[in-house]
Amino acid sequence: MAVLDLSVSSIDLTRQLCDIASVSGDEKAVADQIEAVLAASPHLEVVRDGDAIVGRTNLGRSKRVVIAGHIDTVPINGNVPTRFETIDGVDFLWGRGTVDMKAGCAVALTLAVELAEPTVDITWVWYDHEEVSDALNGLGRLARMHPDLLAADFAILMEPSNSSVEGGCNGNLRAEIRTRGLRSHSARSWIGDNAIHRAAPILDRLAAYEAREVEVEGLVYREGLNAVGITGGVAGNVIPDECMVHINYRFAPSRSTYEAVAHIHELFGDFEVEIVDLAQGARPGLDAPLAQEFLAAVGGEAKPKYGWTDVARFAGLGIPAVNYGPGDPLKAHADDERVAVDQITECERGLRAWLTA
Amino acid sequence: MAVLDLSVSSIDLTRQLCDIASVSGDEKAVADQIEAVLAASPHLEVVRDGDAIVGRTNLGRSKRVVIAGHIDTVPINGNVPTRFETIDGVDFLWGRGTVDMKAGCAVALTLAVELAEPTVDITWVWYDHEEVSDALNGLGRLARMHPDLLAADFAILMEPSNSSVEGGCNGNLRAEIRTRGLRSHSARSWIGDNAIHRAAPILDRLAAYEAREVEVEGLVYREGLNAVGITGGVAGNVIPDECMVHINYRFAPSRSTYEAVAHIHELFGDFEVEIVDLAQGARPGLDAPLAQEFLAAVGGEAKPKYGWTDVARFAGLGIPAVNYGPGDPLKAHADDERVAVDQITECERGLRAWLTA
Numbered sequence: 001m002a003v004l005d006l007s008v009s010s011i012d013l014t015r016q017l018c019d020i021a022s023v024s025g026d027e028k029a030v031a032d033q034i035e036a037v038l039a040a041s042p043h044l045e046v047v048r049d050g051d052a053i054v055g056r057t058n059l060g061r062s063k064r065v066v067i068a069g070h071i072d073t074v075p076i077n078g079n080v081p082t083r084f085e086t087i088d089g090v091d092f093l094w095g096r097g098t099v100d101m102k103a104g105c106a107v108a109l110t111l112a113v114e115l116a117e118p119t120v121d122i123t124w125v126w127y128d129h130e131e132v133s134d135a136l137n138g139l140g141r142l143a144r145m146h147p148d149l150l151a152a153d154f155a156i157l158m159e160p161s162n163s164s165v166e167g168g169c170n171g172n173l174r175a176e177i178r179t180r181g182l183r184s185h186s187a188r189s190w191i192g193d194n195a196i197h198r199a200a201p202i203l204d205r206l207a208a209y210e211a212r213e214v215e216v217e218g219l220v221y222r223e224g225l226n227a228v229g230i231t232g233g234v235a236g237n238v239i240p241d242e243c244m245v246h247i248n249y250r251f252a253p254s255r256s257t258y259e260a261v262a263h264i265h266e267l268f269g270d271f272e273v274e275i276v277d278l279a280q281g282a283r284p285g286l287d288a289p290l291a292q293e294f295l296a297a298v299g300g301e302a303k304p305k306y307g308w309t310d311v312a313r314f315a316g317l318g319i320p321a322v323n324y325g326p327g328d329p330l331k332a333h334a335d336d337e338r339v340a341v342d343q344i345t346e347c348e349r350g351l352r353a354w355l356t357a
Numbered sequence: 358m359a360v361l362d363l364s365v366s367s368i369d370l371t372r373q374l375c376d377i378a379s380v381s382g383d384e385k386a387v388a389d390q391i392e393a394v395l396a397a398s399p400h401l402e403v404v405r406d407g408d409a410i411v412g413r414t415n416l417g418r419s420k421r422v423v424i425a426g427h428i429d430t431v432p433i434n435g436n437v438p439t440r441f442e443t444i445d446g447v448d449f450l451w452g453r454g455t456v457d458m459k460a461g462c463a464v465a466l467t468l469a470v471e472l473a474e475p476t477v478d479i480t481w482v483w484y485d486h487e488e489v490s491d492a493l494n495g496l497g498r499l500a501r502m503h504p505d506l507l508a509a510d511f512a513i514l515m516e517p518s519n520s521s522v523e524g525g526c527n528g529n530l531r532a533e534i535r536t537r538g539l540r541s542h543s544a545r546s547w548i549g550d551n552a553i554h555r556a557a558p559i560l561d562r563l564a565a566y567e568a569r570e571v572e573v574e575g576l577v578y579r580e581g582l583n584a585v586g587i588t589g590g591v592a593g594n595v596i597p598d599e600c601m602v603h604i605n606y607r608f609a610p611s612r613s614t615y616e617a618v619a620h621i622h623e624l625f626g627d628f629e630v631e632i633v634d635l636a637q638g639a640r641p642g643l644d645a646p647l648a649q650e651f652l653a654a655v656g657g658e659a660k661p662k663y664g665w666t667d668v669a670r671f672a673g674l675g676i677p678a679v680n681y682g683p684g685d686p687l688k689a690h691a692d693d694e695r696v697a698v699d700q701i702t703e704c705e706r707g708l709r710a711w712l713t714a
């Protein structure tokens with residue numbers, strides 16, 4: 001087993017972390033490595049829970065910040081080990097995990113070891129099982145089992161955001177909208193009642209839907225309502241008795257889950273509606289004083305985060321939180337996942353500037 | 358292996374035939390039994406091709422009639438062996454194959470052995486693989502390999518028709534209608550193009566479609582155009598880039614396959630259309646003199662057959678053909694498949710009356 005070499009740049013450390021494969025459920029090897037590195041840093045108190053590793057400074061600072069990233073990746077698809085690539089003059093590190101989100105993990109690990117006396121106390125978190133079901137999520141487990149470990153005034157989640165600050169996230173709802181009919185042989189279709197034909201108004205409403213743009217604390221969140229799946233049919237000679245349209249509603253963080261559910265019932269109340277997934281969004285949290293200081297140190301303008309991320313877990317704990325990490329989120333999970341190496345350096349610079357100011 | 362006992366009624370013979378399971382592809386045992394019975398009948402010339410058995414009289418009559426039935430069934434679902442049941446005073450033989458179509462096969466076998474000197478020459482056919490793909494159909498194989506064996510002036514197919522004469526059949530077309538879009542993460546749906554939303558007009562047109570009723574040679578055929586399946590979707594967080602609506606068009610026998618395809622293109626020409634199944638219907642053929650004599654002997658009024666049956670193969674060979682067999686077609690393939698035993702007796706009476714008149 002190779003041992004992580006912390007003497008290199010965070011770019012090269014990203015590569016080391018990616019080349020220890022850690023698809024969700026298989027994070028132990030990389031977690032062991034991170035734990036060993038932290039244990040050798042006398043300024044950190046290290047706690048491990050499963051494959052989540054927490055490293056805390058205890059300097060008695062007036063403020064505490066959580067800086068967290070997940071160490072698992074989606075399945076590898078011929079894209080490990082990593083390699084360096086230059087495309088149109090831009091240098092990339094290519095491979096699974098480079099964007100989502102081992103570059104962020106590497107920046108955090110570099111700074112965790114380096115910064116023995118940051119201006120705020122820091123709780124560094126590397127956690128498991130982010131890419132799979134909510135019930136397995138390592139950050140959720142820490143919040144349930146060791147809420148004291150996550151107590152903080154502000155949190156930074158190192159989700160890919162092109163090394164700029166992205167505040168909050170939209171909420172997320174999925175529902176199954178069903179129509180029912182009556183089976184018959186399709187040679188005598190008038191005896192049956194076609195459930196797929198009955199689904200026509202569902203698609204009409206989705207196609208005609210005009211999604212809102214909602215300003216929340218100065219950031220504009222764009223919503224979306226979409227069919228993400230449709231199924232129906234028994235056989236080529238049978239009138240179908242059921243059709244299901246699977247919809248996904250992304251809603252601004254100013255809308256509660258209750259309001260989101262009510263909106264779906266308002267739109268599709270004349271059909272069977274079953275909510276199958278529901279997560280509150282997170283307000284951007286940029287009005288928190290620490291957030292303002294952070295934003296000033298990092299530079300640039302904050303943007304809204306559209307996708308749901310674990311910042312919503314911090315919001316749920318009452319901790320303002322933002323996304324800030326290297327990598328283009330559009331390349332997360334892609335087979336050609338790759339991070340511009342300059343973004344790794346830029347993210348490291350921004351965080352260091354703030355934590356040492 | 359039990360040997361068929363021909364000394365009993367065609368009701369009891371139906372039961373014997375059903376209790377020799379013969380799901381498509383597994384017809385050998387029942388074919389062996391039928392072949393043995395025919396071989397013991399000196400007035401019949403017997404030819405076997407695979408599991409299709411042909412028995413012919415060669416009396417030098419001026420007319421020849423084919424009387425055919427298939428010996429395979431759809432899969433058994435706990436409904437063999439058969440049993441007798443009385444429901445609301447009606448006596449039924451219950452079980453797989455009783456309707457579709459061993460009752461018809463039993464009537465034919467009873468008469469084939471009994472009628473040494475019918476008024477027309479008869480080509481009796483029991484064939485395999487009707488319930489599966491067109492390429493395997495035993496009647497189709499005979500038509501390709503031994504067209505001389507099927508030469509005739511008229512044909513009767515013993516498909517269940519409540520022991521009344523059902524003329525011709527509707528044509529059958531299946532097509533896949535596709536929409537295309539562009540994938541994106543559903544958190545940024547405006548980057549993508551939702552193929553399921555694009556399918557809304559397809560369902561609208563199907564739901565609004567008014568099917569024709571078309572008179573052909575005195576019988577009214579009811580058409581139908583239906584979605585029989587719909588699929589689309591990649592994952593709960595992805596805007597889908599493809600949606601497919603599987604449609605089934607049943608069209609009157611006066612409409613050619615060319616016209617049927619043109620009609621589908623006319624309706625859905627602004628989408629991708631792929632024809633995946635296409636079969637010409639069959640005109641009722643009741644204007645043939647033999648058909649008129651048959652109808653007079655059997656009694657009752659002819660009706661249109663809505664479902665596609667192998668009468669269309671005879672029509673394709675230029676042989677007028679009708680459906681005539683015991684059993685309610687709505688019970689074909691049903692788990693509670695059952696034939697009213699009176700219909701078996703009635704069908705036998707009708708055929709005997711004509712063949713001995």
